[in-house]
Amino acid sequence: MAAVEQTIVETQPAPVPKITARSVDMYYGEKQALFDVDLDVAERHVTALIGPSGCGKSTFLRCINRMNDVIDGARVEGTIMLDGENIYDKALDVVQLRARVGMVFQKPNPFPKSIYDNIAYGPRIHGLTDTKDELDHIVATSLEKAGLWNEVRDRLQEPGTGLSGGQQQRLCIARAIAVSPEVILMDEPCSALDPIATAKIEELIDELKENYTIVIVTHSMQQAARVSQFTAFFHLGKLVEYGATENIFTNPTDERTQGYITGRFG
Amino acid sequence: MSTFVLTAALLMIAYFAFRHGRSRALAQAGGKSHALHSLPYYYGYYVALWCGVPALLLVVAWTALQGDIVRALVVSDLPENLRTLPAQELTLLLNNIVNIAEGAALMPADNTDIQAAVAHYQNLQDIAFGALIVLAVTVAVAGILFARGRISPALRARNSVEQAAKWILIASSTVAIFTTVGIVFSLLFEAMRFFRAVPVTDFLFGLEWSPQTAIREDQVGASGAFGAVPLFAGTMLISFIAMVVAAPLGLMAAIYLAEYAKPKLRSIAKPALEILAGIPTVVYGFFAALTVAPMLRNSGDLFGLSISSESALAAGVVMGIMIIPFVSSISDDVITAVPQSLREGSYGMGATQSETIKNVIFPAALPGIVGGLLLAVSRAIGETMIVVMAAGLSANLTANPFQAVTTVTVQIVTLLVGDQEFDSPKTLAAFALGLVLFVITLILNVVALTVVNRYREKYD
Structure with a gap:
């Protein structure tokens, strides 16, 4: 069926796949949102999901940490393996999955708490620390990794909602990092930010890929080209084309991909 | 006509x-x-x-x-x-x-x-x-x-009409404000007449309430005592019991309805809960006096406690049940209004539903919840009928919920019922009580607003 329309470019030296999705179908009630998606996400690389609005890229992203479980009537068929373990296995604890697969959302959503408590939220609920010093350390290193430490070190007790939009988004990234996830999912993390804040986040993503596997949904093709090593193009719930970013952008094999990246539709 | x-x-x-x-x-x-x-x-x-x-x-x-x-x-x-x-x-x-x-x-x-x-x-x-x-x-x-x-x-007819509309709106809001001012003044003047007969300190700090004034010099009860402390203590005791019942029940009901219940169940359960608010308070009074009070007395006997048939406990518990909808309905609304993005953020961190509610949603909804609780408190303070029927009229100064107590509003009613001369301290005492009650609820509201503003979080 849909697999015929999909071309996988096999020219890359294949890095170790961290996530392996096979024949993923996803339904919101009666409506099917994803059709037979096969996708391998490379470990410690950035994979960008692009495509026009409503193409299923965010839906696929939210399948990876089972965020769609929250929605009534949503169901997933097929398998998504994280390190060879099916995350839709009934035996799997979704709490542990989400500790391993962190998420950053489209709009910065700091909790109505202090900056410190925002970062400490994950370590506290997962019981990662025993002493205040350990927690302080996690908070500091997470903020450092998110490039926010120097801006907020003197006001950790102030509310996180008082930061600027870009700072809030970096706070959310720091919050995700604090539980030492293996994968970080980013759902259009820069769409609510100005160009300077966007540049900072992109720089940060580039640094984070040394330690984390990153999957990012973006509407900006320039952003996908700048930050990612692999790009997947979704259209109408199907994965149309997937491969190394430079191949997708310079030499797409599918005419729909070509049309989208040259701005003819979408 | x-x-x-x-x-x-x-x-x-x-x-x-x-x-x-x-x-x-x-x-x-x-x-x-x-x-x-x-x-x-x-x-x-x-x-x-x-x-x-x-x-x-x-x-x-x-x-x-x-x-x-x-x-x-x-x-x-x-x-x-x-x-x-x-x-x-x-x-x-x-x-x-x-x-x-x-x-x-x-x-x-x-x-x-x-x-x-x-x-x-x-x-x-x-x-x-x-x-x-x-x-x-x-x-x-x-x-x-x-x-x-x-x-x-x-x-420029549009501009003139808009101006006129603005003035009509201003006039409407002024009516409400002037009514309040009028109520305050009517209370104030009558209360001042009362304080001419009874010193303010006796009223505010007196520990005995027996508003009997004799018609003839030699009658029993010729010396009335107008110490309001037992009344306010009774009001506070009953309101406290009511809130002990209503706050946890109402909050937990609200959390269940807002976070756990399926939409279908919620659409039935929420109006059903709100029916509680529509029951006339007299009916609650029957329920308290005829069902709850004897039940409490009998179960108290089992444990060797002596609970009088008219007790603060019976009135407080039933009043608590009455105000559950005030707590639950408003809390439910504010919990539902917490942005979905905060829930997703918390779930995305691997928090369970109850952790999310406890650590993120509840703090975010707190200002609104406090508002709901305060509305419930003011409702409890102002409630009269249940207390008349279930808690009695005797002005005991006690913190024991098993005894009969009386409240400010109940005394106001008893003072003004029947034929009264409007120049005796007995009748005028009602206005003084009303004035103090008004001041107390005003202070409560100011405190509540300050608390709510201090902890308010802003979302886009």
Whole structure:
């Protein structure tokens, strides 16, 4: 069926796949949102999901940490393996999955708490620390990794909602990092930010890929080209084309991909 | 009734003024509405407002003043021997005249003075109303003539109408504020009369409440005691018990409804819970006095506790059940209003549903929840009927919930029920109690607002 329309470019030296999705179908009630998606996400690389609005890229992203479980009537068929373990296995604890697969959302959503408590939220609920010093350390290193430490070190007790939009988004990234996830999912993390804040986040993503596997949904093709090593193009719930970013952008094999990246539709 | 007919007639005239203004503006613009500064109907409203508002204000002012002026004129025409009666008797006489004139009392056949006065009164009323009709219609027509003269395509009718709308809104909100001020003053003046008889300190700090004043010197209870402390203690005790019942039950119900319940269940359960708020408080009173109180007394016997049949506990528990919907409904609304992005953020961190509620949603919703709780508290403080029926009337100063207590509102009712002379401290005490109660709820509200503002978080 849909697999015929999909071309996988096999020219890359294949890095170790961290996530392996096979024949993923996803339904919101009666409506099917994803059709037979096969996708391998490379470990410690950035994979960008692009495509026009409503193409299923965010839906696929939210399948990876089972965020769609929250929605009534949503169901997933097929398998998504994280390190060879099916995350839709009934035996799997979704709490542990989400500790391993962190998420950053489209709009910065700091909790109505202090900056410190925002970062400490994950370590506290997962019981990662025993002493205040350990927690302080996690908070500091997470903020450092998110490039926010120097801006907020003197006001950790102030509310996180008082930061600027870009700072809030970096706070959310720091919050995700604090539980030492293996994968970080980013759902259009820069769409609510100005160009300077966007540049900072992109720089940060580039640094984070040394330690984390990153999957990012973006509407900006320039952003996908700048930050990612692999790009997947979704259209109408199907994965149309997937491969190394430079191949997708310079030499797409599918005419729909070509049309989208040259701005003819979408 | 005839004023009502006059008002209706003025509104009709205003309606024709509206149509006239609109068509005149259109005619001046040659039928093209885009040649006008404002839409045609704004010119209609412009003329209608000039016609209706001054005339209606005149009617209101006239009816407010007419009674007093006519009475004064009637008095001045009374024969010398009646006019010089003492003020109270004169008032009685006047009331009698008015009643006769309105057909509520019989005309005395033998008293020509009164017959003359009644005729005079009726005559004056007729003249006054006739004058009002003529004046109001004149003002309305003058308004139309003035406004239609000003209509031209360049007239900024929209701006004028918007201004008028603003002033009407301001007037409406002022009515509410002045009513509050009026209530405060009426309480204040009566309370001051009370404090002339009983010192403020005795009232505020006295530990004994027995508002009996004797009619004769030698009666029992000749010395009344007006110490309000037992009443306020009783109010606080019962409100506290009510909140102990209502706050946890209401909050947990709200959390279940907002976060866990399926939409279908929620659509049934939420209105069902709100029915509790619609039950008349008298019915809660029955329930407290006839069901809950005996039940508590019997179960108290099992544990060797002596619970009187009228107890603060019975009243407080039932009152708590009554105010559950106030807590749950408002809490449910504010919890539902917490942005979904915060929930997703928390779930995305691997938090469970209950962790998310406890750590993220509850703190975010706290200001609204505090508001709901305070509404419930003020409801509990003001509640009277349940306490009358279930907690009794005896003003015990106790913190023991198993004993009978009484509250401020209950005492206000008992003080004012029946025939009372309005210059005895017993009756006036009700106003002093009301004043203090008002001050307390005011302080509660101010505190609540401060708390809510301090912890308020802003979302986009």
